[in-house]
Amino acid sequence: MIIIGITGTLGAGKGTIVDYLIRERGFVHFSVRGFISREIEKRGMPVNRDSMVIVANELRAAHSPSYIVDCLFEEARLTGKNCVIESIRTPGEVLSLKAKGSFYLFAVDADPYTRYTRITTRNSETDRIDYETFRANEAREMTSEDPNHQNLYRCIKMADFVFSNDQTIADLEAQVAAVLDQICK
Template sequence: MIIGITGSFGAGKGAVVDFLTKTKKFKHYSASGYITEEIERRGLGVNRDSMTMVANELRNSFGPSHIIDILYERAKKSGGDVVIESLRAVAEVRRIKELGGVVLGIDAKPEIRFQRSMLRKSVKDNVSYEKWLSQEKTESNQDDSTKQNIFGALAESDHIITNNGTIENLQAQVDQFLEKYS
């Protein structure tokens, strides 16, 4: 099974990946990890702005589904069930579906997502609420398929989980998703 994960900042994508890898034995392939490799290769600092810039450049130079194609090739070599996270563009969601996968979207209220983002203490999230909202808006380009559009990607998901509750509630919703799509 191939699951692509998309969703808004701080919605719980990482928690879903942890659940799938630790309890369901999925192998994880990270778009952020691949983009970070490219940023470091270029000698740039790793932050949300550089991640957006480099991801958009890769999509523009090599095609809108380039990042997913690279991760899919890596996943194909290892076999088994895989989760690819995080899909940030509509073309990436569509590509996962073309490859026979299913796309799970994760969302939550903005205030909850911001609190979660601050708790994980990631260098890319060390910003004010206003800057965080601004970055989220920047990652929602609806007119260019080579750029990130997190809410467009979310809208194209096969299934969306609203994660405003507990981790146990989220895991129960993931189990329901797996029952429906496995």
């Protein structure tokens, strides 16, 4: 059993990698976004990027920087199957998951305008924003000295494998397949 964590910039292709892992490799999916969305709904808040950041940071501050992924890791471990946890956003999450063993962190990135175009096409509840807001949201999540806050830059630097998603879905899937052939021997 292996567990793969996915990190990366906004709209870079994290979901595309997850879809491939589920469809082609039989991985079970666990979503940080889903975990946080359930908590937001319990609190009666609107499900948007601001609520996601606020609730995630509050949960991490109340419990630990790795609280959310630790909960998801335990659920994944109980399946006994290969699993993917999407979306890793703090260095504390990375450190905790790596300490558990049989864990690999995948990171994905792409050109900012390409990523913005993708999110407007995806049109989820957190994606209905203009380009300036998109860039401001990403800047807010890229770095932080607070261990309970998002630091995508550092997470990407901590990744075992980094994928560029500036081409086609098939190209990204081929990159992922090559890595899986190495680690799933």
